[in-house]
Amino acid sequence: MTDDVLVEPEPSVAAELFGDRIDLARRFTHNLAVHGEELGLIGPLELPRLWTRHILNSAIIAPLLRPGRVGDIGSGAGLPGLVLAIARPDVDFVLIEPMERRVAWLQSQADELGLVNVAVLRGRAEEVRLSPLLDQVTARAVSALRTLIPLTAPLVKTGGQLVLMKGAGAAAEVEAAAKVIRKFHLTDVEVLVLGENTLSEVTRVVRATVD
Secondary structure (H helix, E strand, O other): OOOHHHOOOOOOHHHHHHHHHHHHHHHHHHHHHHHOOOOOOOOOOOHHHHHHHHHHHHHOOHHHOOOOEEEEEOOOOOOOHHHHHHHOOOOEEEEEEOOHHHHHHHHHHHHHOOOOOEEEEEOOHHHOOOOOOEEEEEEEOOOOHHHHHHHHHHHEEEEEEEEEEEOOOHHHHHHHOHHHHHHOOEEEEEEEEEOOOOOOOOEEEEEEEEO
16 A cells, blocks of 8 residues: 555646546556555656656547557556556557566456456567557557567558657657668658646657558
8 A cells, every 4th residue: 555645646637638537547546556566567756746757648648549459568557558548448459568467457457447448468569469450559668769669560550650658869769760660661750749738747759650
């Protein structure tokens, strides 16, 4: 258990981002605050910034998703996968995670929150075989872009998209991944900065089309 005093108060913008799904977002955030550290999902310093750094940071990319099937690679605590499944009930999510205890957490949360648009798949991204291929793939804090692209692009159908959450060095990662971008036939590669007028910390996304 954790002391609720340590948990960041819910920012007012949360209700705007989640709309009528805000109660589910609150339940998930509470569950993550209570169990996240003991399960190794979040670090001990994350509670005072759980909403802004993790929940809202994930939710802000929800408008980038298309109705269809979206994969979340290395879903871990459910960031961004479970958060996006809450925010976008019209999208089907495949949460891909290799660690058994994290798979158990993801499934338990999907069940408890009634997220019928979530399927949890245990495995490493490079070993997963999906049919049909995904419409989009996302990932957060998994690895450098030049390593991440070979893991994600093969899972996406032609015309689908990578929607990869990155840090302040996103543009530099795109430059460093130039050869890999060409190898995997990615086009329309761009860095999007989200939440500039909404969040206290912006979210950067590398978006690209798989040709």
